[in-house]
Amino acid sequence: MLRVNADMSVLSVNDTIVDTVVFDFDGTLARLNIDFNHMRRAITELVSGYGVAHQDLHHKYVLEMIDEAAAILQSDSPRKVETFKEEAGRIIENIEVEAAGRGELFEGTKKLLTTLKEHSIRAGIITRNCARAVHLIFPDILSYCSAVVCRDHVRHVKPHPEQLNLALSRLDASAGRSLMIGDHPLDIETGHNAGTLSAGVLTGRFRKEDFLAAGADMVFREATDIIHLLR
Numbered sequence: 707m708l709r710v711n712a713d714m715s716v717l718s719v720n721d722t723i724v725d726t727v728v729f730d731f732d733g734t735l736a737r738l739n740i741d742f743n744h745m746r747r748a749i750t751e752l753v754s755g756y757g758v759a760h761q762d763l764h765h766k767y768v769l770e771m772i773d774e775a776a777a778i779l780q781s782d783s784p785r786k787v788e789t790f791k792e793e794a795g796r797i798i799e800n801i802e803v804e805a806a807g808r809g810e811l812f813e814g815t816k817k818l819l820t821t822l823k824e825h826s827i828r829a830g831i832i833t834r835n836c837a838r839a840v841h842l843i844f845p846d847i848l849s850y851c852s853a854v855v856c857r858d859h860v861r862h863v864k865p866h867p868e869q870l871n872l873a874l875s876r877l878d879a880s881a882g883r884s885l886m887i888g889d890h891p892l893d894i895e896t897g898h899n900a901g902t903l904s905a906g907v908l909t910g911r912f913r914k915e916d917f918l919a920a921g922a923d924m925v926f927r928e929a930t931d932i933i934h935l936l937r
């Protein structure tokens with residue numbers, strides 16, 4: 707049960723008072739339509755070109771595959787690591803920016819962020835996407851949300867807590883009074899890693915059961931559902 711007290715400008719999530727909400731971007735506030743299979747193929751090809759057998763890469767997520775390949779190269783051929791990382795970064799950024807050109811912000815996103823601001827609830831955005839893609843799809847993002855932490859701004863992307871910790875510190879927020887919301891169980895893991903509450907949204911490809919299994923405190927149909935709960 708989530709109630710919002712507009713006068714006090716807080717949200718009550720399972721009896722915990724929350725004054726800060728940090729959102730994931732793709733699938734939560736916007737749709738980028740990134741072709742991850744294409745991205746994976748492109749990176750696999752690059753990795754092979756560097757002499758690393760793609761069978762040696764076990765991670766299912768592309769960013770982690772790149773880190774894994776870089777670690778293998780580091781022991782085999784340290785000189786090549788920086789070039790490899792640059793090339794890999796360029797490939798995924800180009801794919802993301804191309805997808806962002808065809809993507810769109812969810813209809814209620816600006817209203818959601820404006821409403822939270824009106825109620826003095828702090829809001830941040832953290833994403834594994836690059837800043838170029840995020841700004842292409844949401845050019846005036848900083849007018850709506852002051853704490854936007856993209857992949858390029860940190861060393862470790864989520865589910866590592868660095869991005870969420872950085873957003874919380876920019877918002878002068880405490881983890882114990884914050885809620886992380888995203889469309890992927892990885893967002894729930896991120897919340898756990900940083901010590902926030904967490905909620906899933908069903909606007910991606912995961913179901914309510916997936917979020918509950920990941921330990922989410924709540925599951926919303928979509929991120930804007932918070933607005934409907936404002937009183």
Ligand SMILES: [Mg+2]
Nearest residue numbers: 730732733889
């Ligand atoms: Mg997402």
